[in-house]
Amino acid sequence: MKRNTFFTVLVLIALFAVNNTIFAQENEEESTGIRPDAPSYAIRGPYAVGTMEMVVDNDERPLPFTIWYPALNPDNLEQAHTYVMNYPGALVGLEALGHALFEADPNPADGPYPLFIYAHGFGGVRAGYIAFMEQLASRGFVAIAADHVGTTIAVDLSSPDAVWPALYTVPQDFSLLIDYADVLNSNGLLKSMIDTERVAVGGHSAGGFSSLIAAGGLLELNYLADECANGAQLNDCEFFVPYLQEIAESLGLDAPPEGLWPSVRDERIDAVIPMAPDQVLFGTEGLGQVSVPSLYFVGSGDQLIPPDVYNTWFPTLGSETAYMVELENASHSIYVNSCDTIPMMVDWGAFGVCADPVWDRNRAHDVIDHYLTAFLLWQLNGDEDAAKIFEAGAERFPGVNVINK
Numbered sequence: 001m002k003r004n005t006f007f008t009v010l011v012l013i014a015l016f017a018v019n020n021t022i023f024a025q026e027n028e029e030e031s032t033g034i035r036p037d038a039p040s041y042a043i044r045g046p047y048a049v050g051t052m053e054m055v056v057d058n059d060e061r062p063l064p065f066t067i068w069y070p071a072l073n074p075d076n077l078e079q080a081h082t083y084v085m086n087y088p089g090a091l092v093g094l095e096a097l098g099h100a101l102f103e104a105d106p107n108p109a110d111g112p113y114p115l116f117i118y119a120h121g122f123g124g125v126r127a128g129y130i131a132f133m134e135q136l137a138s139r140g141f142v143a144i145a146a147d148h149v150g151t152t153i154a155v156d157l158s159s160p161d162a163v164w165p166a167l168y169t170v171p172q173d174f175s176l177l178i179d180y181a182d183v184l185n186s187n188g189l190l191k192s193m194i195d196t197e198r199v200a201v202g203g204h205s206a207g208g209f210s211s212l213i214a215a216g217g218l219l220e221l222n223y224l225a226d227e228c229a230n231g232a233q234l235n236d237c238e239f240f241v242p243y244l245q246e247i248a249e250s251l252g253l254d255a256p257p258e259g260l261w262p263s264v265r266d267e268r269i270d271a272v273i274p275m276a277p278d279q280v281l282f283g284t285e286g287l288g289q290v291s292v293p294s295l296y297f298v299g300s301g302d303q304l305i306p307p308d309v310y311n312t313w314f315p316t317l318g319s320e321t322a323y324m325v326e327l328e329n330a331s332h333s334i335y336v337n338s339c340d341t342i343p344m345m346v347d348w349g350a351f352g353v354c355a356d357p358v359w360d361r362n363r364a365h366d367v368i369d370h371y372l373t374a375f376l377l378w379q380l381n382g383d384e385d386a387a388k389i390f391e392a393g394a395e396r397f398p399g400v401n402v403i404n405k
Contacts, residue, residue, distance in 0.1 A: 033366040034131060034338075039397065041377070041386065042369035045139035048073035050104035051081060052189065056146070056180045063173060065146035066126050067184075068137035069193055070113060071104035083127040087154040091125070096342050098130045100137070110140060112185060112195035114380040117144045117177050119170060121205030122163065123153050128336050129204065131365045132372060139373050141380075142194045144181065148173055151206065163239040164247055166206065167281075168264055171213035174201050175266045198380040200271040204335045205304070208274030209281070215272035216265040216290045216318075220283025221247070222258060227280065236280055260286060271379040273297070273372060275335050276305045279313035287313055293321035295375045297368060299330025301358060315405055321379075322405035323390055325371050329358040329399070338362050359399075367400055 033042035050071025056063040066083070073079070083096040116136055120128050126145040133143040148170045155162060178196055185194040201211040213219070221244055228237035240247070244256040251262055260283075272290065275297040279287065294317055298310045314324050327334060338361040339346050339354035346354070355361060370389070377386035388394060390402060 033135075033369065034340075034362045035360075035366055037363075038366040039370040039395075041139075041371070041373040041389065042135065042366040044099075044135065045373075047071065047107060047138050047140060048104065049079060049100040049134050049137040050102075050106060051098070051100040051134075051137075052103055054180075056176055058176060061149050061169065061173065061176065063146045063149070063176060063180075064126070065144055065177065066133070067190070068100060068133045068143045069190060070107045070110070070137060070140055070142075071101055072107045073101060073104065077101060083130060085125055085127055087125065087152060090153045094342065094344055096127050096130055096337055098134055098341070100134055106190055106193050108192050111193045113140050113142045113193060114198035114200070114376065115142050115144070115178070115181055115194050115196055116376060117146075117174055117199070117201045119148060119173070119201075119203030119207030119210050120145065120152070121203070121207050122151050122157055122166070123155075124204065124207070124336075125152055130337060130341065132335075132369060135369045135373060136376065139377070141376060142181070142190070144177055146173060146177060148207075148210075160238045161243065164243040165250065166210070167219070167240070167247055168213070168251060170207070170210040171264050174211070174214040174269070175264075178266065178268055196268060198270060199268050200273060200376055200380060201269050202273030202275065203277075204275045205332065206278060208277030209279070211272050211274050212277055212279075212282070212287065212290060213264060214266050215269050215292050215294075216263065217282055218263055218286040218289045219261040219281050220259065220286045221256065221261060221281060223283030224281050234280060236278065240281065260289075263289070265289075271295070271376070273375065275368075276302055276332055278305065279309060282313065282316075284316065287316045288318040291318045291320075293375075293379045294319040294323075295371065296322075296324040297327070297335070297371075298324060299327045299332065299334050301329040302332040304332045314403075317405060319405070323371075323375070324403040324405070325368070326401040326403065327359065327364055327367065327399060328401065330364060331356050331358075334359060334361065334364050335368065338365065367397060371402070 031044040047070035079099045081098045081100045085094040126147045136143045181194045184190040203211045248256045271293045273295045374386040377383040
């Protein structure tokens with residue numbers, strides 16, 4: 001009898017301990033990534049995330065943009081914000097569900113913070129990649145994404161002559177946004193929050209291509225013209241080759257250059273992170289002019305930028321520090337908001353826009369966040385622990401390859 005009583009007491013103690021552990025976990029806000037199994041650098045950081053909507057007031061290229069930043073949250077409010085996308089004639093009322101506080105007071109305690117600027121692709125929008133931007137702000141970065149004039153979903157991109165102006169205007173948008181960040185940091189709403197001495201840029205598809213130009217890549221459009229003349233089946237043949245003279249004149253040139261085209265590099269850029277970028281326009285030598293640390297993201301299921309493209313051009317980068325994260329079988333749109341973020345897409349019958357044929361997009365975004373965050377902590381903050389995840393013996397994940405140039 002005594003033995004049974006003793007055993008019962010032990011069971012009760014164990015149950016009490018388990019219940020207290022569960023209670024503590026339920027009442028403690030535990031940081032995770034998008035999924036509970038997120039890798040370490042994809043786990044939400046220590047900062048609350050604030051977000052604001054702004055416009056670069058430029059007569060020729062007004063740039064509406066969203067900015068994310070470390071914020072104060074003294075009342076421990078739920079970080080929830082709905083980004084509403086309105087592009088008359090193309091997209092109206094699409095909502096993206098985020099995890100941020102709208103117009104929250106900035107948290108200057110550890111500022112100024114490094115700056116990351118991200119560009120959408122052709123037919124994209126600035127709120128298309130909020131998982132990456134919110135994650136970086138939670139980790140102590142200021143992140144900016146703009147709507148680039150002439151390349152959003154609001155523009156009819158079916159006409160080839162609508163595309164070529166973006167070759168140089170979007171890369172120069174990065175410079176406009178860095179300039180504007182300086183203004184905000186000096187006397188604006190985000191005073192003393194932004195360190196424009198530590199800057200990285202990136203983007204998806206055409207936005208990633210533009211980030212490479214802003215970081216020093218030079219176009220070699222005669223290479224493209226020769227490829228097209230030899231029968232290459234590329235959209236770029238239609239979009240750019242017939243307009244070489246117009247492109248040259250937009251740069252103040254009398255005629256298209258024979259070799260490499262002029263640089264619009266912004267020397268303030270310290271690192272570049274292109275995702276599925278077009279690269280053929282750089283020819284054989286153009287990417288050799290990119291010297292800043294570089295991190296590529298690619299998918300082997302990408303039909304627009306397939307493996308033969310990125311495996312040919314990535315090794316031509318001039319960067320001494322250059323890595324490529326390959327998601328096996330991932331499509332070109334793997335980087336765009338998931339269906340959990342934009343559930344209205346499912347309601348509209350556009351499931352394929354927010355889902356991938358192979359990957360769980362939330363898992364893909366956690367993986368991307370992991371390497372994106374670690375790379376920026378390493379390159380802009382000098383965090384050597386973050387650098388270790390790129391070493392040969394570091395943990396790897398199924399379906400993910402990390403290639404060192």
